[in-house]
Amino acid sequence: MTTCREALDLILASAAPLSARPTGLFDALGLVLADRVVSPETVPPFTNSAMDGYAVRHDDLSPASVASPVLLDVLADLPAGSIAAHEVRSGTAIRIMTGAPLPAGADSVVPVESTLSEGNRVRITAPVKRGANVRLAGEDLREGEELLPAGFVLTPASLGILASVGIAEVAVRPRVRVAILTTGDELVDASAKPGPGQIRDSNVQTMCGQALAFGATPVPIPRVPDTREAVTAALARARAEADVIVTNGGISVGDYDFVKAVLAEAGAREVFWKVQQKPGGPLGFWLWDGTPVFGVPGNTVAAMVCMEEYVRPALRKMMGRSKLLRPEATATFEGDFRKSAPDGKVHLIRVRARRDGDRVVVSPSGPQGSGILSSMLRSNALALVPADATELKSGDEVLVHLIEEPEDR
Ligand code: AMP
Ligand code: MG
Numbered sequence: 133m134t135t136c137r138e139a140l141d142l143i144l145a146s147a148a149p150l151s152a153r154p155t156g157l158f159d160a161l162g163l164v165l166a167d168r169v170v171s172p173e174t175v176p177p178f179t180n181s182a183m184d185g186y187a188v189r190h191d192d193l194s195p196a197s198v199a200s201p202v203l204l205d206v207l208a209d210l211p212a213g214s215i216a217a218h219e220v221r222s223g224t225a226i227r228i229m230t231g232a233p234l235p236a237g238a239d240s241v242v243p244v245e246s247t248l249s250e251g252n253r254v255r256i257t258a259p260v261k262r263g264a265n266v267r268l269a270g271e272d273l274r275e276g277e278e279l280l281p282a283g284f285v286l287t288p289a290s291l292g293i294l295a296s297v298g299i300a301e302v303a304v305r306p307r308v309r310v311a312i313l314t315t316g317d318e319l320v321d322a323s324a325k326p327g328p329g330q331i332r333d334s335n336v337q338t339m340c341g342q343a344l345a346f347g348a349t350p351v352p353i354p355r356v357p358d359t360r361e362a363v364t365a366a367l368a369r370a371r372a373e374a375d376v377i378v379t380n381g382g383i384s385v386g387d388y389d390f391v392k393a394v395l396a397e398a399g400a401r402e403v404f405w406k407v408q409q410k411p412g413g414p415l416g417f418w419l420w421d422g423t424p425v426f427g428v429p430g431n432t433v434a435a436m437v438c439m440e441e442y443v444r445p446a447l448r449k450m451m452g453r454s455k456l457l458r459p460e461a462t463a464t465f466e467g468d469f470r471k472s473a474p475d476g477k478v479h480l481i482r483v484r485a486r487r488d489g490d491r492v493v494v495s496p497s498g499p500q501g502s503g504i505l506s507s508m509l510r511s512n513a514l515a516l517v518p519a520d521a522t523e524l525k526s527g528d529e530v531l532v533h534l535i536e537e538p539e540d541r
Contacts (some may be wrong), residue, residue: 133297135519136478139415140442142403143458146419147446150302150375152345157291161306162347165453169280171410173297175273179234183265186225186247186254187216187238201248201255209234225254234266241265273297282453302523305452310343311370312336313353314429315363315382315391334338334505335380335435339428342439348376358388367394369425375450378443381430384414385489392416400425408519409478411502412438413448430501437480437514440535459496461513463492463532469500469517469524478519482511512536 133141152166152250181187188204196202204225207218216235220226225234225242234241239262248257273279279293280286286304294302319333320326333355340350356362363382368378380392383405392405400420405427407415411434416427424446428438445456470483483494495517498507513532517524524530 133406134409136407136409136441136516139404139407139417143417143424143442143446144449145441146403146424147449149452150305150308150450152305152452154301155304155306156300156301157295157322160286160302160304161288161291163286163307165284165286166284166303166327166452167307168282168304169294170313171273171275171277171279171297172299173273174270174275175296176269176271177268177462179269180267181228181232181234181241181265182267183245184229185227185240185241185245185265186256187228187235187241188218188256189220189222189238190240190372192222193240193242193256193259194195194383196256196259198257203250203255204254204256206249206252208256211489226255227254239263239266257387259279285453285454302429305450305533308348308447308450309351309374310348310378311351311353311374312339312343312449313366313370313377313379313381314339314355314430315358316355317357317388319355331487335430338432338436338505339378339380339439342436342444343378343447345446346439346444347451356389358382358390360390360394361528363390364392365400367398367481369529371420375423376447377420377423377425378439379425379427379436383416383427383429395420395425395427403515408476409480410475411480412441413477414441417442430503433482433508434504436505436508440514443479446454448507458533458535461492461532461534462529463494463513463515464488464492465524465528466495467524467527468526469496471517471522474522476519479517481517482507483513483515484531485513485534492532494530512540 162240207224208226210216210226210228210232212229220235220237224306242260247254275508279395312335314336318330320330322332340352353366353370356366379391382389395418400418403415403417414429415438418425428435448456475501481500485494486498497511513534515532517529
């Protein structure tokens with residue numbers, strides 16, 4: 133049987149970055165730049181005022197003070213977005229707003245707080261340094277300099293930088309479209325009242341939510357009953373609408389588990405089926421004419437753990453990310469965990485991780501049955517109990533995957 137490590141390696145070897153496409157800035161946050169960006173322009177494009185005040189010649193000022201203020205004639209008012217019609221000559225000033233281009237002749241700006249307005253004149257009551265409150269053309273960015281390297285994950289600041297130099301579109305790797313196909317005769321919608329023996333489809337929510345949180349675009353495919361025909365039709369639809377397919381349920385060895393058979397019939401190549409892990413042991417992975425297909429088991433936690441541990445890294449690789457995996461830590465275990473029997477499987481147990489000085493301490497977030505979603509709700513990390521271990525005791529060290537950002541809760 134495939135180990136967790138082998139399964140991940142096989143998946144990542146099959147997942148290739150999507151081709152870049154031109155994308156508007158509003159849609160590019162969090163996406164990965166395909167090429168480096170060089171500035172076509174200089175920022176600020178012109179020398180301008182950093183304050184509301186008066187544009188002056190510094191030579192006129194000294195020694196201005198409250199006791200002996202300097203009096204200047206005010207030639208004009210200059211709001212941001214306007215160009216001065218006058219030159220600032222000796223003995224004159226132009227009233228200027230933040231962002232307005234510095235008028236010819238002026239070299240400094242006196243903030244309005246250091247002045248007294250007197251009709252057409254202004255009294256300067258405090259000196260400023262030469263060049264004070266002036267933002268020089270090009271002091272932020274220079275034409276020809278590299279703004280962002282290839283592979284950069286676009287942030288709000290980087291989108292602002294791009295806009296400031298007139299780049300409204302960038303080549304980025306697109307969000308992966310992930311088809312989520314839940315299967316099962318027993319399932320009804322969240323809004324429906326289940327009949328006898330039925331339960332609500334919660335996995336479509338957890339899995340679509342995860343896909344979205346991973347930065348991909350979930351494409352929910354209408355849920356299908358456990359029939360070969362329905363599964364066949366839904367898979368064809370999923371392939372047409374998405375870059376990656378994740379089926380849910382129907383992947384084990386039950387009489388109504390058709391996903392595997394239908395994929396084989398359609399000519400998909402099985403890369404592996406079954407992983408030495410719990411939950412999520414029946415996980416399978418296929419390549420269907422190049423489309424990666426994950427067959428994820430239906431138990432609620434198994435579905436989420438497989439999305440987290442296997443689908444997420446693949447999606448990130450396809451979106452051009454270089455960091456594919458969550459942060460890892462060697463944590464100190466607190467509590468008691470025992471496998472019911474030695475099974476040679478890695479157990480991914482739901483834990484709550486917290487920092488205690490330099491250490492990360494983890495303890496189980498609740499019962500560990502693969503259908504118990506409430507303990508997933510309370511967890512922020514997965515602890516990996518090694519295949520050859522049978523128990524964890526307080527004080528033991530354990531490897532953890534931190535699946536939530538610390539500031540999230
Ligand atoms: P399966 O992998 O189809 O054999 O399903 C395993 C268990 O997970 C069964 O108890 C199913 O009822 C449950 N299950 C399957 N799909 C879902 C789903 N979409 N939402 C909630 N539970 C599910
Ligand atoms: Mg099922």
